[in-house]
Amino acid sequence: MGITERKEREKQEMRDKIIDAAISMFLEEGYEKTSIRNIAEKIEYSPATIYLYYKDKDELLYDVQKQAFGKLDDVFREKITAADPFERLEQICRTYVWFGINNPELYDLMFIIKAPMNAIDDNEWHNGDQALNALIGCVTECLSKQEIRFSDPRVAALSIWSMGHGLISLNIRCRIKEELIGDIDKEKMINKCINEYVQLIKK
Amino acid sequence: MGITERKEREKQEMRDKIIDAAISMFLEEGYEKTSIRNIAEKIEYSPATIYLYYKDKDELLYDVQKQAFGKLDDVFREKITAADPFERLEQICRTYVWFGINNPELYDLMFIIKAPMNAIDDNEWHNGDQALNALIGCVTECLSKQEIRFSDPRVAALSIWSMGHGLISLNIRCRIKEELIGDIDKEKMINKCINEYVQLIKK
DNA sequence: AAATTTACTGAACAGTGTTCATTTTTCAAA
DNA sequence: TTTGAAAAATGAACACTGTTCAGTAAATTT
Known part of the structure:
Protein backbone atom coordinates (compact mmCIF):
# COMPACT_ATOMS: atom_id res chain seq x y z
CA MET A 1 0.00 0.00 0.00
CA LYS A 55 -6.00 23.74 13.09
CA ASP A 56 -5.09 27.37 13.77
CA LYS A 57 -2.23 29.85 13.75
CA ASP A 58 -1.03 28.90 17.22
CA GLU A 59 -0.60 25.28 16.17
CA LEU A 60 1.37 26.41 13.15
CA LEU A 61 3.54 28.65 15.30
CA TYR A 62 4.18 25.73 17.60
CA ASP A 63 5.73 23.82 14.71
CA VAL A 64 7.73 26.86 13.63
CA GLN A 65 8.93 27.11 17.21
CA LYS A 66 10.01 23.48 17.06
CA GLN A 67 12.07 24.32 13.99
CA ALA A 68 13.64 27.26 15.81
CA PHE A 69 14.57 25.03 18.74
CA GLY A 70 16.18 22.69 16.25
CA LYS A 71 18.48 25.53 15.25
CA LEU A 72 19.37 26.19 18.88
CA ASP A 73 20.07 22.50 19.36
CA ASP A 74 22.35 22.53 16.32
CA VAL A 75 24.31 25.45 17.70
CA PHE A 76 24.52 23.73 21.08
CA ARG A 77 25.84 20.53 19.52
CA GLU A 78 28.46 22.52 17.66
CA LYS A 79 29.61 24.81 20.45
CA ILE A 80 29.08 22.88 23.69
CA THR A 81 32.07 20.56 23.56
CA ALA A 82 34.07 20.88 26.79
CA ALA A 83 34.48 17.76 28.90
CA ASP A 84 34.89 19.67 32.13
CA PRO A 85 31.41 20.42 33.47
CA PHE A 86 32.05 23.96 34.64
CA GLU A 87 33.78 24.84 31.40
CA ARG A 88 30.79 23.36 29.62
CA LEU A 89 28.39 25.38 31.77
CA GLU A 90 30.22 28.49 30.71
CA GLN A 91 29.91 27.44 27.07
CA ILE A 92 26.20 26.87 27.54
CA CYS A 93 25.66 30.34 29.00
CA ARG A 94 27.68 32.09 26.33
CA THR A 95 26.22 30.09 23.45
CA TYR A 96 22.66 30.61 24.67
CA VAL A 97 23.06 34.35 24.95
CA TRP A 98 24.94 34.53 21.66
CA PHE A 99 22.07 32.72 19.97
CA GLY A 100 19.47 35.00 21.50
CA ILE A 101 21.28 38.17 20.55
CA ASN A 102 21.95 37.02 16.99
CA ASN A 103 18.55 35.46 16.33
CA PRO A 104 16.10 37.85 17.93
CA GLU A 105 13.11 36.81 15.83
CA LEU A 106 13.63 33.13 16.60
CA TYR A 107 14.28 33.83 20.25
CA ASP A 108 11.11 35.88 20.38
CA LEU A 109 9.09 32.94 19.11
CA MET A 110 10.81 30.47 21.40
CA PHE A 111 10.74 32.36 24.67
CA ILE A 112 9.00 35.73 24.57
CA ILE A 113 5.74 35.67 22.68
CA LYS A 114 2.80 33.81 24.14
CA ALA A 115 1.13 32.49 20.99
CA PRO A 116 2.79 29.09 20.42
CA MET A 117 2.06 28.06 24.01
CA ASN A 118 -1.70 28.34 23.41
CA ALA A 119 -1.43 25.37 21.05
CA ILE A 120 -0.44 23.00 23.82
CA ASP A 121 -1.61 22.38 27.35
CA ASP A 122 0.83 23.18 30.13
CA ASN A 123 3.65 20.70 30.57
CA GLU A 124 3.09 18.99 27.28
CA TRP A 125 5.62 21.43 25.90
CA HIS A 126 8.67 19.52 24.72
CA ASN A 127 10.21 21.96 22.28
CA GLY A 128 12.77 23.20 24.76
CA ASP A 129 13.61 19.83 26.28
CA GLN A 130 16.92 19.18 24.59
CA ALA A 131 18.54 22.49 25.49
CA LEU A 132 17.08 22.42 28.99
CA ASN A 133 18.35 18.89 29.59
CA ALA A 134 21.82 19.95 28.47
CA LEU A 135 21.70 22.65 31.13
CA ILE A 136 20.26 20.42 33.86
CA GLY A 137 22.73 17.65 33.12
CA CYS A 138 25.57 20.09 33.21
CA VAL A 139 24.65 21.77 36.51
CA THR A 140 24.03 18.36 38.06
CA GLU A 141 27.55 17.36 37.11
CA CYS A 142 28.90 20.67 38.39
CA LEU A 143 27.10 20.15 41.67
CA SER A 144 28.38 16.62 42.19
CA LYS A 145 31.90 17.91 41.60
CA GLN A 146 31.10 20.84 43.91
CA GLU A 147 32.14 23.38 41.31
CA ILE A 148 29.20 25.78 41.61
CA ARG A 149 27.75 27.64 44.56
CA PHE A 150 24.30 26.09 44.45
CA SER A 151 22.74 23.35 46.51
CA ASP A 152 19.88 22.25 44.25
CA PRO A 153 20.25 21.45 40.53
CA ARG A 154 16.80 22.73 39.68
CA VAL A 155 17.35 26.02 41.44
CA ALA A 156 20.72 26.28 39.75
CA ALA A 157 19.32 25.54 36.29
CA LEU A 158 16.39 27.93 36.58
CA SER A 159 18.62 30.67 38.00
CA ILE A 160 21.21 30.41 35.28
CA TRP A 161 18.59 30.23 32.58
CA SER A 162 16.75 33.24 34.02
CA MET A 163 19.90 35.31 34.04
CA GLY A 164 20.54 34.54 30.38
CA HIS A 165 16.93 35.01 29.37
CA GLY A 166 16.69 38.26 31.30
CA LEU A 167 19.66 39.76 29.51
CA ILE A 168 18.49 38.66 26.07
CA SER A 169 14.85 39.59 26.43
CA LEU A 170 15.44 43.00 27.99
CA ASN A 171 17.77 43.70 25.09
CA ILE A 172 15.40 42.44 22.39
CA ARG A 173 12.57 44.52 23.82
CA CYS A 174 14.74 47.66 24.02
CA ARG A 175 14.36 48.09 27.78
CA ILE A 176 18.08 48.63 28.39
CA LYS A 177 18.78 52.36 28.27
CA GLU A 178 22.20 53.49 27.10
CA GLU A 179 22.53 55.37 30.34
CA LEU A 180 22.76 51.97 32.02
CA ILE A 181 25.51 50.62 29.83
CA GLY A 182 27.79 53.62 29.38
CA ASP A 183 29.84 54.01 26.22
CA ILE A 184 30.36 50.40 25.20
CA ASP A 185 27.76 48.66 23.07
CA LYS A 186 24.97 46.57 24.50
CA GLU A 187 26.36 43.22 23.44
CA LYS A 188 29.65 43.98 25.22
CA MET A 189 27.74 44.96 28.34
CA ILE A 190 25.75 41.76 28.23
CA ASN A 191 28.96 39.77 27.93
CA LYS A 192 30.34 41.58 30.94
CA CYS A 193 27.30 40.51 32.90
CA ILE A 194 27.86 36.91 31.90
CA ASN A 195 31.53 37.11 32.84
CA GLU A 196 30.61 38.39 36.27
CA TYR A 197 27.87 35.81 36.68
CA VAL A 198 30.17 32.94 35.78
CA GLN A 199 32.61 34.16 38.43
CA LEU A 200 29.77 34.59 40.87
CA ILE A 201 28.55 31.00 40.67
CA LYS A 202 32.03 29.47 40.57
CA LYS A 203 32.98 27.81 43.84
CA MET B 1 -8.21 83.78 30.22
CA LYS B 55 -1.80 59.70 17.55
CA ASP B 56 -1.96 55.91 17.55
CA LYS B 57 -2.37 52.88 19.77
CA ASP B 58 1.32 52.71 20.64
CA GLU B 59 1.25 56.24 22.00
CA LEU B 60 -1.78 55.38 24.08
CA LEU B 61 -0.06 52.25 25.39
CA TYR B 62 2.93 54.34 26.30
CA ASP B 63 0.76 56.40 28.63
CA VAL B 64 -0.87 53.29 30.05
CA GLN B 65 2.63 51.97 30.65
CA LYS B 66 3.48 55.17 32.50
CA GLN B 67 0.48 54.55 34.75
CA ALA B 68 1.65 50.99 35.38
CA PHE B 69 5.11 52.22 36.33
CA GLY B 70 3.43 54.59 38.74
CA LYS B 71 1.97 51.56 40.50
CA LEU B 72 5.39 49.92 40.69
CA ASP B 73 6.84 53.13 42.10
CA ASP B 74 4.08 53.20 44.74
CA VAL B 75 4.90 49.66 45.79
CA PHE B 76 8.59 50.49 45.88
CA ARG B 77 7.98 53.54 48.08
CA GLU B 78 5.96 51.42 50.44
CA LYS B 79 8.19 48.38 50.66
CA ILE B 80 11.75 49.60 50.10
CA THR B 81 12.46 51.09 53.50
CA ALA B 82 15.68 49.59 54.89
CA ALA B 83 18.51 51.98 55.67
CA ASP B 84 21.22 49.37 55.18
CA PRO B 85 22.01 49.25 51.44
CA PHE B 86 22.31 45.48 51.13
CA GLU B 87 19.14 44.92 53.07
CA ARG B 88 17.51 47.45 50.78
CA LEU B 89 18.87 45.66 47.72
CA GLU B 90 17.26 42.49 48.94
CA GLN B 91 13.97 44.36 49.41
CA ILE B 92 14.22 45.71 45.88
CA CYS B 93 14.72 42.26 44.40
CA ARG B 94 11.90 40.68 46.35
CA THR B 95 9.49 43.56 45.79
CA TYR B 96 10.20 43.68 42.07
CA VAL B 97 9.58 39.98 41.59
CA TRP B 98 6.55 40.07 43.85
CA PHE B 99 5.10 42.86 41.73
CA GLY B 100 5.78 41.01 38.48
CA ILE B 101 4.24 37.76 39.68
CA ASN B 102 1.16 39.46 41.10
CA ASN B 103 0.58 41.93 38.27
CA PRO B 104 1.32 39.90 35.14
CA GLU B 105 -0.72 42.09 32.80
CA LEU B 106 0.98 45.27 33.97
CA TYR B 107 4.40 43.64 33.93
CA ASP B 108 3.73 42.46 30.40
CA LEU B 109 3.03 46.00 29.27
CA MET B 110 6.02 47.42 31.12
CA PHE B 111 8.71 44.95 30.19
CA ILE B 112 7.63 42.21 27.80
CA ILE B 113 5.53 43.48 24.92
CA LYS B 114 7.12 45.63 22.28
CA ALA B 115 4.26 47.97 21.41
CA PRO B 116 4.70 50.91 23.84
CA MET B 117 8.35 51.28 22.82
CA ASN B 118 7.37 52.06 19.23
CA ALA B 119 5.86 55.31 20.48
CA ILE B 120 9.18 56.70 21.53
CA ASP B 121 12.66 56.81 20.03
CA ASP B 122 15.35 54.83 21.81
CA ASN B 123 16.61 56.40 25.02
CA GLU B 124 13.81 58.88 25.31
CA TRP B 125 12.11 56.24 27.44
CA HIS B 126 11.72 57.57 30.95
CA ASN B 127 8.89 55.42 32.26
CA GLY B 128 11.22 53.07 34.10
CA ASP B 129 13.60 55.71 35.44
CA GLN B 130 12.43 55.90 39.02
CA ALA B 131 12.62 52.18 39.75
CA LEU B 132 15.88 51.85 37.85
CA ASN B 133 17.44 54.73 39.75
CA ALA B 134 16.42 53.12 43.02
CA LEU B 135 18.32 50.03 41.94
CA ILE B 136 21.36 51.89 40.63
CA GLY B 137 21.54 54.06 43.72
CA CYS B 138 21.31 51.03 45.93
CA VAL B 139 23.98 48.97 44.20
CA THR B 140 26.28 52.00 44.11
CA GLU B 141 25.92 52.29 47.86
CA CYS B 142 26.47 48.55 48.27
CA LEU B 143 29.59 48.77 46.16
CA SER B 144 31.07 51.67 48.08
CA LYS B 145 30.51 49.70 51.27
CA GLN B 146 31.94 46.63 49.53
CA GLU B 147 28.91 44.54 50.37
CA ILE B 148 28.33 42.93 46.97
CA ARG B 149 30.60 40.88 44.73
CA PHE B 150 30.55 43.22 41.77
CA SER B 151 33.07 45.76 40.53
CA ASP B 152 30.92 47.99 38.34
CA PRO B 153 27.55 49.47 39.42
CA ARG B 154 26.10 49.29 35.92
CA VAL B 155 27.04 45.66 35.48
CA ALA B 156 25.64 44.97 38.95
CA ALA B 157 22.36 46.77 38.26
CA LEU B 158 21.80 45.15 34.86
CA SER B 159 22.70 41.72 36.22
CA ILE B 160 20.35 41.92 39.18
CA TRP B 161 17.56 43.31 37.07
CA SER B 162 18.05 40.61 34.43
CA MET B 163 17.84 37.88 37.02
CA GLY B 164 14.56 39.23 38.34
CA HIS B 165 13.16 39.90 34.90
CA GLY B 166 14.18 36.48 33.67
CA LEU B 167 12.35 34.72 36.47
CA ILE B 168 9.20 36.79 36.09
CA SER B 169 8.98 36.73 32.31
CA LEU B 170 9.71 33.02 31.91
CA ASN B 171 6.95 32.42 34.43
CA ILE B 172 4.45 34.78 32.82
CA ARG B 173 5.06 33.20 29.42
CA CYS B 174 4.67 29.67 30.79
CA ARG B 175 8.14 28.53 29.80
CA ILE B 176 8.95 26.97 33.16
CA LYS B 177 7.98 23.29 33.05
CA GLU B 178 6.89 21.63 36.28
CA GLU B 179 9.62 19.08 35.71
CA LEU B 180 12.08 21.87 36.42
CA ILE B 181 10.54 22.95 39.69
CA GLY B 182 9.55 19.65 41.30
CA ASP B 183 6.60 19.46 43.65
CA ILE B 184 6.56 22.95 45.12
CA ASP B 185 4.69 25.71 43.30
CA LYS B 186 6.32 28.07 40.85
CA GLU B 187 6.26 31.11 43.08
CA LYS B 188 8.08 29.21 45.83
CA MET B 189 10.68 28.06 43.32
CA ILE B 190 11.19 31.61 42.10
CA ASN B 191 11.67 32.76 45.67
CA LYS B 192 14.26 30.05 46.18
CA CYS B 193 16.14 31.38 43.19
CA ILE B 194 16.11 34.87 44.66
CA ASN B 195 17.29 33.58 48.01
CA GLU B 196 20.22 31.85 46.36
CA TYR B 197 21.00 34.86 44.21
CA VAL B 198 21.04 37.21 47.19
CA GLN B 199 23.50 34.88 48.89
CA LEU B 200 25.50 34.64 45.69
CA ILE B 201 26.08 38.37 45.33
CA LYS B 202 26.66 38.99 49.03
CA LYS B 203 30.32 39.61 49.83
C1' DA C 1 -16.37 5.81 -17.74
C1' DA C 2 -18.84 6.78 -13.42
C1' DA C 3 -18.81 7.37 -8.65
C1' DT C 4 -16.55 8.59 -4.65
C1' DT C 5 -13.19 10.38 -1.94
C1' DT C 6 -9.68 13.88 -1.33
C1' DA C 7 -7.71 18.49 -2.12
C1' DC C 8 -8.39 23.07 -2.73
C1' DT C 9 -10.44 27.73 -3.01
C1' DG C 10 -13.60 32.13 -3.16
C1' DA C 11 -16.31 34.46 -0.54
C1' DA C 12 -17.83 35.67 3.55
C1' DC C 13 -17.82 36.85 8.85
C1' DA C 14 -16.26 39.25 12.64
C1' DG C 15 -12.63 41.46 14.27
C1' DT C 16 -8.42 44.90 14.15
C1' DG C 17 -5.95 49.93 13.67
C1' DT C 18 -6.63 54.05 11.27
C1' DT C 19 -8.34 58.07 8.29
C1' DC C 20 -11.39 61.58 6.73
C1' DA C 21 -15.47 64.01 5.13
C1' DT C 22 -19.36 65.34 7.51
C1' DT C 23 -22.08 66.60 11.37
C1' DT C 24 -22.69 68.36 16.01
C1' DT C 25 -21.38 71.24 19.67
C1' DT C 26 -19.12 75.29 21.72
C1' DC C 27 -18.39 80.00 22.20
C1' DA C 28 -16.98 84.85 20.96
C1' DA C 29 -18.42 88.73 18.21
C1' DA C 30 -22.18 91.41 15.92
C1' DT D 1 -30.10 86.82 20.74
C1' DT D 2 -28.66 85.57 16.47
C1' DT D 3 -24.68 84.59 13.49
C1' DG D 4 -20.38 82.56 12.07
C1' DA D 5 -16.16 80.57 12.93
C1' DA D 6 -13.59 77.29 15.57
C1' DA D 7 -13.45 72.94 18.07
C1' DA D 8 -15.07 68.35 19.09
C1' DA D 9 -17.11 64.15 17.80
C1' DT D 10 -18.57 60.72 14.63
C1' DG D 11 -20.15 57.32 10.65
C1' DA D 12 -18.44 55.21 7.17
C1' DA D 13 -14.88 53.55 4.86
C1' DC D 14 -10.01 51.25 3.90
C1' DA D 15 -6.86 47.75 4.35
C1' DC D 16 -5.69 44.50 7.15
C1' DT D 17 -6.23 40.12 10.46
C1' DG D 18 -7.72 34.85 11.72
C1' DT D 19 -11.12 31.66 10.51
C1' DT D 20 -15.12 29.00 8.39
C1' DC D 21 -17.72 26.79 4.91
C1' DA D 22 -20.19 25.89 0.69
C1' DG D 23 -18.82 24.82 -3.61
C1' DT D 24 -15.32 23.55 -7.25
C1' DA D 25 -11.44 20.81 -9.11
C1' DA D 26 -8.47 16.84 -8.95
C1' DA D 27 -7.24 12.20 -7.78
C1' DT D 28 -8.43 7.59 -6.83
C1' DT D 29 -11.57 3.59 -6.59
C1' DT D 30 -15.12 0.99 -8.40
Missing part, protein backbone atom coordinates in the same frame (compact mmCIF):
# COMPACT_ATOMS: atom_id res chain seq x y z
CA GLY A 2 2.48 2.66 -1.14
CA ILE A 3 -0.23 5.14 -1.89
CA THR A 4 -1.45 5.91 1.61
CA GLU A 5 2.19 6.36 2.57
CA ARG A 6 2.77 8.71 -0.33
CA LYS A 7 -0.29 10.68 0.77
CA GLU A 8 1.10 10.85 4.27
CA ARG A 9 4.47 11.93 2.90
CA GLU A 10 2.86 14.59 0.72
CA LYS A 11 0.94 15.86 3.71
CA GLN A 12 4.20 16.20 5.62
CA GLU A 13 5.86 17.89 2.64
CA MET A 14 3.07 20.44 2.56
CA ARG A 15 3.48 21.06 6.28
CA ASP A 16 7.21 21.55 5.74
CA LYS A 17 6.49 23.93 2.90
CA ILE A 18 4.25 26.00 5.18
CA ILE A 19 6.75 25.98 8.05
CA ASP A 20 9.65 26.90 5.77
CA ALA A 21 7.70 29.80 4.35
CA ALA A 22 6.70 30.89 7.83
CA ILE A 23 10.22 30.74 9.23
CA SER A 24 11.79 32.58 6.33
CA MET A 25 9.07 35.21 6.62
CA PHE A 26 9.80 35.43 10.32
CA LEU A 27 13.47 36.06 9.70
CA GLU A 28 12.89 38.51 6.88
CA GLU A 29 9.89 40.48 8.08
CA GLY A 30 9.47 39.56 11.74
CA TYR A 31 6.62 38.12 13.72
CA GLU A 32 4.21 41.02 13.23
CA LYS A 33 4.13 40.70 9.45
CA THR A 34 3.89 36.94 9.36
CA SER A 35 0.21 36.39 8.68
CA ILE A 36 -1.59 33.32 7.42
CA ARG A 37 -2.41 35.23 4.27
CA ASN A 38 1.23 36.18 3.67
CA ILE A 39 2.42 32.63 4.22
CA ALA A 40 -0.27 31.34 1.86
CA GLU A 41 0.78 33.83 -0.79
CA LYS A 42 4.42 32.82 -0.42
CA ILE A 43 3.68 29.14 -1.06
CA GLU A 44 1.12 30.05 -3.75
CA TYR A 45 -1.89 28.51 -2.05
CA SER A 46 -5.13 29.89 -0.73
CA PRO A 47 -5.16 30.91 2.95
CA ALA A 48 -7.89 28.35 3.57
CA THR A 49 -5.55 25.56 2.48
CA ILE A 50 -3.30 26.15 5.48
CA TYR A 51 -6.22 25.25 7.71
CA LEU A 52 -6.27 21.77 6.17
CA TYR A 53 -2.84 21.21 7.65
CA TYR A 54 -3.01 23.26 10.83
CA GLY B 2 -9.47 80.80 32.21
CA ILE B 3 -11.08 79.29 29.18
CA THR B 4 -8.00 78.03 27.38
CA GLU B 5 -6.88 76.53 30.65
CA ARG B 6 -10.20 74.83 31.13
CA LYS B 7 -9.90 73.42 27.62
CA GLU B 8 -6.46 72.10 28.42
CA ARG B 9 -7.76 70.60 31.64
CA GLU B 10 -10.67 68.98 29.82
CA LYS B 11 -8.27 67.55 27.27
CA GLN B 12 -6.25 66.01 30.08
CA GLU B 13 -9.38 64.71 31.74
CA MET B 14 -10.34 62.98 28.52
CA ARG B 15 -6.89 61.47 28.25
CA ASP B 16 -7.21 60.21 31.82
CA LYS B 17 -10.59 58.75 31.02
CA ILE B 18 -9.11 56.86 28.08
CA ILE B 19 -6.13 55.61 30.10
CA ASP B 20 -8.29 54.55 33.02
CA ALA B 21 -10.57 52.60 30.71
CA ALA B 22 -7.56 51.04 29.02
CA ILE B 23 -5.85 50.01 32.24
CA SER B 24 -8.98 48.53 33.79
CA MET B 25 -9.59 46.66 30.56
CA PHE B 26 -6.01 45.45 30.67
CA LEU B 27 -6.45 44.10 34.17
CA GLU B 28 -9.84 42.55 33.49
CA GLU B 29 -9.42 41.15 29.99
CA GLY B 30 -5.72 41.31 29.26
CA TYR B 31 -3.69 42.92 26.53
CA GLU B 32 -5.08 40.88 23.66
CA LYS B 33 -8.66 42.03 24.19
CA THR B 34 -7.82 45.66 24.79
CA SER B 35 -8.68 47.24 21.45
CA ILE B 36 -9.29 50.85 20.56
CA ARG B 37 -12.88 49.95 19.79
CA ASN B 38 -13.38 48.29 23.18
CA ILE B 39 -11.85 51.23 25.01
CA ALA B 40 -14.04 53.63 23.03
CA GLU B 41 -17.13 51.62 23.87
CA LYS B 42 -16.20 51.61 27.56
CA ILE B 43 -15.95 55.40 27.72
CA GLU B 44 -18.99 55.77 25.43
CA TYR B 45 -17.24 57.59 22.63
CA SER B 46 -16.58 56.76 19.01
CA PRO B 47 -13.27 55.00 18.25
CA ALA B 48 -12.27 57.93 16.08
CA THR B 49 -12.43 60.25 19.09
CA ILE B 50 -9.50 58.47 20.72
CA TYR B 51 -7.38 59.54 17.77
CA LEU B 52 -8.02 63.17 18.69
CA TYR B 53 -6.12 62.55 21.93
CA TYR B 54 -3.60 59.93 20.85
